[in-house]
Amino acid sequence: MRFLVAGILVLVSTFGFAQSSVLRFTDYGVSRPLINPACMGLEEGVNGLLLYRSRFEKSDYWPSTGAFNINSMIKDKNLGGGLTLIFDKYGPYQKLFAYVAGSYKLKVNEGKYLYFGLQAGLNYVSNSGDYLMDQEEVIFSDNYSQPNFGFGLHYQADKFYVGFSIPEFKYNTIDEQGNKINSMISDMLRIFLYGGYRFSLSENTKLEPYTCITYSGQESTQLDLGAKLIYKEGLIFGAQYRTKESFAAMARVKLIDELWLGYSFEGNNSDVDNNFNSVQEISLTFSFGKKKQKKDTPAQESYEDINSIRYF
Numbered sequence: 626m627r628f629l630v631a632g633i634l635v636l637v638s639t640f641g642f643a644q645s646s647v648l649r650f651t652d653y654g655v656s657r658p659l660i661n662p663a664c665m666g667l668e669e670g671v672n673g674l675l676l677y678r679s680r681f682e683k684s685d686y687w688p689s690t691g692a693f694n695i696n697s698m699i700k701d702k703n704l705g706g707g708l709t710l711i712f713d714k715y716g717p718y719q720k721l722f723a724y725v726a727g728s729y730k731l732k733v734n735e736g737k738y739l740y741f742g743l744q745a746g747l748n749y750v751s752n753s754g755d756y757l758m759d760q761e762e763v764i765f766s767d768n769y770s771q772p773n774f775g776f777g778l779h780y781q782a783d784k785f786y787v788g789f790s791i792p793e794f795k796y797n798t799i800d801e802q803g804n805k806i807n808s809m810i811s812d813m814l815r816i817f818l819y820g821g822y823r824f825s826l827s828e829n830t831k832l833e834p835y836t837c838i839t840y841s842g843q844e845s846t847q848l849d850l851g852a853k854l855i856y857k858e859g860l861i862f863g864a865q866y867r868t869k870e871s872f873a874a875m876a877r878v879k880l881i882d883e884l885w886l887g888y889s890f891e892g893n894n895s896d897v898d899n900n901f902n903s904v905q906e907i908s909l910t911f912s913f914g915k916k917k918q919k920k921d922t923p924a925q926e927s928y929e930d931i932n933s934i935r936y937f
Contacts, residue, residue: 663742666705
C-alpha cells in the first residue's frame with residue numbers, strides 16, 4: 626500500500642493542470658469528512674469540525690466558505706454516520722450543501738480497515754446580481770434546490786491511509802441568463818484521491834508527507850503536495866504546494882483534551898491571477914466520548930481474585 630501512495634504521484638504526472646474554481650480546502654487532513662463520506666465515524670467517540678475559509682481582500686465577489694460536520698461511530702458496531710453542512714458564496718452565487726452520510730468498516734487485517742461511505746442530501750443554489758451582456762445590463766434573482774448523493778472509500782492502517790471519493794454526482798447552478806442548470810455526472814464532477822504516510826523521526830516527533838488530487842473535467846486536474854511535522858501529538862506544522870496555483874503553510878495546536886485549533890495561509894502563485902490574493906482557513910475540531918488509555922499499574926491481588934486451590 627505504501628507503493629500505492631507513491632504511485633499516485635506518478636499517475637497524475639500524465640495529466641494537465643489548470644486553475645480550479647470547484648469547492649476546495651487548504652488543509653485536507655482536517656476537511657476529509659467534508660469530501661469523503663467514508664470518513665464518517667473514522668475515529669471513536671463523537672467528532673466535529675467548524676471551518677471558515679475566505680480571502681484577505683474585502684470584496685463581494687471573492688469566494689468564502691463555511692462548513693460544519695459532526696460524525697460518530699456506533700459503539701460495538703462496524704457502522705458510522707454523520708451530518709455535513711457547507712455554505713459557499715462566490716460573487717452573486719450562494720450555495721448550501723446539506724448531507725447525511727453513513728459508513729461501514731471492514732477489517733482487512735490486524736490494524737487495517739477499509740471504510741465504505743454513502744451520502745445523500747440537498748443542494749440549494751441562489752443567484753442575484755447585475756450582469757453586463759452585450760452592453761446591456763441584465764438583472765435577475767432566482768433560486769432552486771435539488772437532491773444529490775455521493776460515495777467514498779477510505780483505507781486506514783497504523784502508518785498510512787489512502788482514499789477516493791465522489792462527494793456529488795449532480796451539479797446545479799444558475800447561469801448569467803437565469804437558466805437553471807441541472808446535470809448528472811457533468812464536466813464539473815469532482816473526484817478526490819488522496820494518500821499519506823507517517824514516519825517516526827523520534828519518540829516525540831513524526832513526519833507525514835501526503836498528496837491530494839482533485840479532478841474536474843471542466844477544470845482539469847489539481848495536485849496538492851505537502852508534509853506535516855507532528856510533535857507530541859499536540860502540535861502540528863505543515864507546508865503545501867498546489868501545482869501552478871498556490872503555496873500554503875498551516876499549523877494546528879491542541880488546546881485542551883481533544884479540542885484543536887487550526888490555521889492555514891494560502892498564497893496565490895497562479896499565472897492566471899498573479900495578484901497576491903491570499904486565502905486564510907480557520908478550523909476548530911473537537912472530539913468527546915473517546916476511551917482514555919489507562920496507565921499500566923501493578924496488579925493488586927484480593928482474596929476475591931484468588932482461585933487457585935493451593936492457597937487453601
